[in-house]
Amino acid sequence: MLIIEQNALEAFCASLKSCEFITVDTEFLREKTYYPKLCLIQVGDPEGNAKAIDPIAGDLDLTPLYELLFNKNILKVFHAARQDMEIFYNLTGKVVEPLFDTQIGAMVCGYGDSIGYDNLVRNITGESIDKSVQFTNWTNRPLSEKQINYALGDVTYLVDVYKHLTEELDKRNRTSWVFEEEKVLTAPETYKNDPHEAWRRVKIKTPKPKTLSILRELAAWREKRAQDKNLPKSWVLRDDTLADMASQAPQNTDQLKKIRNMPPELAQNHHGEKLLKLIQSAIRSDPQTWPKPKKKKSVPPSVSATMDILRMLLKIQCAENDVATKLLISTDELELLAMEENPNIPALKGWRRDVFGNDALAIKRGELAVGLKNNKIVKYTVTDNTDVRD
Secondary structure, three states: OEEOOHHHHHHHHHHOOOOOEEEEEEEEEOOOOOOOEEEEEEEEOOOOOEEEEOOOOOOOOOHHHHHHHOOOOOEEEEOOOHHHHHHHHHHHOOOOOOEEEHHHHHHHOOOOOOOOHHHHHHHHHOOOOOOOOOOOOOOOOOOOHHHHHHHHHHHHHHHHHHHHHHHHHHHHOOHHHHHHHHHHOOOHHHHOOOHHHHHHHOOOOOOOHHHHHHHHHHHHHHHHHHHHHOOOHHHHOOHHHHHHHHHHOOOOHHHHHOOOOOOHHHHHOHHHHHHHHHHHHHHHOOHHHOOOOOOOOOOOHHHHHHHHHHHHHHHHHHHHHOOOHHHHOOHHHHHHHHHOOOOOOHHHOHHHHHHHHHHHHHHHOOOEEEEEEOOEEEEEEOOOOOOEOO
16 A cells, blocks of 8 residues: 555556546644655545555655656546645646546535545445544654555545546536636646746735835745745745835835834844845835735726625526635636626637626626526516526
């Protein structure tokens, strides 16, 4: 069950080369690091035979495994694949594909927004997963039998989950919906943490252009240092510290030391000098290059009724089509749809337009209405006779 020798890894991977699909999961830790530390890789075949590959206890060359993961003829099945994909991208510089994410498949099949693996397994197979070792320290060796069995369960149950979901998707002709949603997971840009984009993830109370320009430089410095030292970003500097520095723009060491949660030793050493220089550089830069604050349009009172009707329509369509609300449209997009005639949003494209977008536009044009019938919210086509739309 546990592979720690190279010949065993090569033999196992060779046995999977002819599989139509394989199931994959990982155990990792990132509490004390910037990049996730890979602790275990679980791989299974379509018959539920699985092995756990130990990259810590064994001095393994993972090339045979990577050849499987990048084999275009083998589908890789994950649940909530984002972090697993990030790990393999960081190790190899390549994305795993093709893949099938059962969490996305479940959302398309009506299992709700971002359902957890244990709940999905229970709903589909009736089995319960023992989660008692889920949050153990996966870097400690040797691994216990209970840990290994738990880890293997994450790929053995995945076989039945995948087969059930693919049958449902085929019946509903929705397989293409899943692969459309997974495009972001197979895009290398998803896993590239550009330091100069890090400022976008820091909340700031007064997002003025000059303040954002300073924040951009400071956040980039923190991101690079966290990457270079493989430390959590908050261990370098906290978000609130960056935000305060950007807002107050300290000019000297004494002012820098007064910033909230600023480590005194950092303020006084060469890193403090670097931060002060970055602040001055951002202030002196061309204002035309400063980031522009995003101005979210406020929803006028006249649009609130439209929003209410669109929310009711969304509930109807999600219930009728067994699709998670989160997958169809976000709150911000719903506001845009209510305020603008034909906004450029995903809900008005592809399968989402068929499920929700067309009816939403029809409501805005006065061609469709929402009301109650037999204590249920239903849609009505607006005609002279106001017939019910089935």
